Amino acid sequence: MAIEENNNFNIVVPMAGVGQRFVDAGYTTPKALIPILGKPMVQHTLDAFPEHVSRHLIIAENAFSDEQLDFFKNILNCNLVFVEPHKLGPAYSFHLAAGSLPLEQSIFVSYCDIFWTWDFDEIATNLDQDGVIYTHRKFHPHLVNNNFSAFCRPREDDANQAAEIREKQSFTDQWMEEPLSIGAFYARRGHELADAIKNIVDSDDRTANEFFPSVAFNQLIANGGDVGLQDVDFFIHWGLPEQLDDFLRWKEIHETDLRKRNDRNVGKNIVCMAGSGSRMKGVGDIPKPFLEIRGQPMYAYVADQFPVRDVDLITSPAVTNLLSERGLPAPALPLPRQTPDQLTTLREASSLLSREQKFFLSSCDAYGCFNAENFAKFLEIEDPDAVIFTFSPSLMQAKLAQHHTHVSVSGNRVTAVHIKSKSSPDDLGLGGFFWVRDGKYFGEIDNITDDENELCADHAFKEFIRQERKVLHFLVDQYVHIGTPEEYLEFGFWLNHFDKFPGVR
Numbered sequence: 001m002a003i004e005e006n007n008n009f010n011i012v013v014p015m016a017g018v019g020q021r022f023v024d025a026g027y028t029t030p031k032a033l034i035p036i037l038g039k040p041m042v043q044h045t046l047d048a049f050p051e052h053v054s055r056h057l058i059i060a061e062n063a064f065s066d067e068q069l070d071f072f073k074n075i076l077n078c079n080l081v082f083v084e085p086h087k088l089g090p091a092y093s094f095h096l097a098a099g100s101l102p103l104e105q106s107i108f109v110s111y112c113d114i115f116w117t118w119d120f121d122e123i124a125t126n127l128d129q130d131g132v133i134y135t136h137r138k139f140h141p142h143l144v145n146n147n148f149s150a151f152c153r154p155r156e157d158d159a160n161q162a163a164e165i166r167e168k169q170s171f172t173d174q175w176m177e178e179p180l181s182i183g184a185f186y187a188r189r190g191h192e193l194a195d196a197i198k199n200i201v202d203s204d205d206r207t208a209n210e211f212f213p214s215v216a217f218n219q220l221i222a223n224g225g226d227v228g229l230q231d232v233d234f235f236i237h238w239g240l241p242e243q244l245d246d247f248l249r250w251k252e253i254h255e256t257d258l259r260k261r262n263d264r265n266v267g268k269n270i271v272c273m274a275g276s277g278s279r280m281k282g283v284g285d286i287p288k289p290f291l292e293i294r295g296q297p298m299y300a301y302v303a304d305q306f307p308v309r310d311v312d313l314i315t316s317p318a319v320t321n322l323l324s325e326r327g328l329p330a331p332a333l334p335l336p337r338q339t340p341d342q343l344t345t346l347r348e349a350s351s352l353l354s355r356e357q358k359f360f361l362s363s364c365d366a367y368g369c370f371n372a373e374n375f376a377k378f379l380e381i382e383d384p385d386a387v388i389f390t391f392s393p394s395l396m397q398a399k400l401a402q403h404h405t406h407v408s409v410s411g412n413r414v415t416a417v418h419i420k421s422k423s424s425p426d427d428l429g430l431g432g433f434f435w436v437r438d439g440k441y442f443g444e445i446d447n448i449t450d451d452e453n454e455l456c457a458d459h460a461f462k463e464f465i466r467q468e469r470k471v472l473h474f475l476v477d478q479y480v481h482i483g484t485p486e487e488y489l490e491f492g493f494w495l496n497h498f499d500k501f502p503g504v505r
Contacts, residue, residue: 089210366432
């Protein structure tokens with residue numbers, strides 16, 4: 001189907017809800033108008049369509065100011081359809097507005113809180129079907145431990161045709177293998193969609209006490225219609241405050257990542273990479289330090305994020321050999337064996353560490369965004385024996401809390417270290433890197449045992465507290481951990497796609 005400017009296409013955005021979660025989170029701007037990358041949330045949705053696609057917003061009476069309504073009408077060039085306020089979901093908004101919509105024409109329906117990219121000319125070649133559900137397949141960070149979304153079951157004879165769509169639950173336990181509905185839809189005949197939505201309202205077919213347009217496509221399928229599944233290039237959801245916060249977090253990480261450091265003056269970084277990296281076996285067939293991050297081995301990319309000029313490596317034989325094979329700098333301390341855990345690495349590296357003073361100690365899979373000048377002042381003023389870098393957990397890190405150690409703090413002082421656990425909601429995450437005044441401290445960690453957890457560097461700093469050393473914490477702006485498969489995939493998902501956002505370098 002060739003696209004022409006006289007085609008009768010319409011985009012309808014139901015936004016009559018109050019966005020209660022954003023209100024509860026302290027937002028005073030209506031959800032659809034929250035600014036993201038220099039323009040309101042809903043404008044990102046509208047801008048996915050060419051100018052000749054007619055725009056319709058379904059809004060609740062008295063929900064917006066006169067100035068905001070003028071913006072919708074005269075700046076965004078939208079037809080406004082007013083409905084009575086309700087809490088019954090986007091399909092109910094469409095149902096109330098149906099009499100004021102061009103139902104004799106083709107209609108796209110989209111939520112106001114999603115961003116996606118596509119080639120609309122390519123999309124237009126697939127609009128000779130009764131309906132299309134736009135989808136995302138494979139990994140998405142917001143789906144980790146969370147299947148509270150709409151998923152599609154393809155037809156057995158055609159993976160690009162829908163047999164069924166299900167709201168707020170998946171069809172299997174492997175939901176990242178299922179087509180995820182992004183919240184954008186197409187109906188070739190608007191009146192058929194309106195009839196299907198009327199059916200689900202009349203039959204009280206609710207999900208979580210709301211009516212969703214996705215469910216109407218089951219009606220189209222039941223009536224013998226062909227409903228396609230078409231993947232978009234890239235998709236994210238801003239529907240919850242924590243999802244928007246997560247997007248803005250990764251934007252900050254991305255921009256920090258692109259800035260060349262000119263503050264490499266806070267000592268040396270000693271990187272431990274002599275373990276097995278067993279958690280990452282499913283990601284690649286090479287040792288974890290050599291998994292690729294933006295064209296570099298992981299260890300080199302991560303080390304480059306620290307404000308230091310010198311980097312020393314502590315390595316296992318396998319890593320040492322790979323460094324040699326690839327012509328990369330040799331390690332400062334090649335250990336004779338792969339160690340069973342990080343704490344054993346530190347014990348066996350005591351000959352190197354005991355010679356060092358005022359250095360970072362890190363792993364190959366974690367770094368933080370922080371101001372190096374502020375950290376240098378912190379060291380000068382507070383004069384600590386050791387510093388644990390701490391973080392407030394991101395959306396993904398909160399889901400994977402069992403992989404992270406947490407600390408209790410009082411002011412700057414670390415009072416307790418909780419290995420792979422937390423004692424209260426106020427605990428901060430322990431980042432996978434530290435600062436140490438004197439490497440001789442690591443000569444006094446031989447008696448540490450733990451019957452419940454794998455021994456790691458965190459245990460050493462827990463021991464330093466027991467020894468009454470001055471162990472402080474420094475809260476990073478953003479913490480990046482890529483040591484689990486989920487976090488490694490999340491890192492690639494965000495940083496490989498920020499070029500798709502307007503105004504982001």
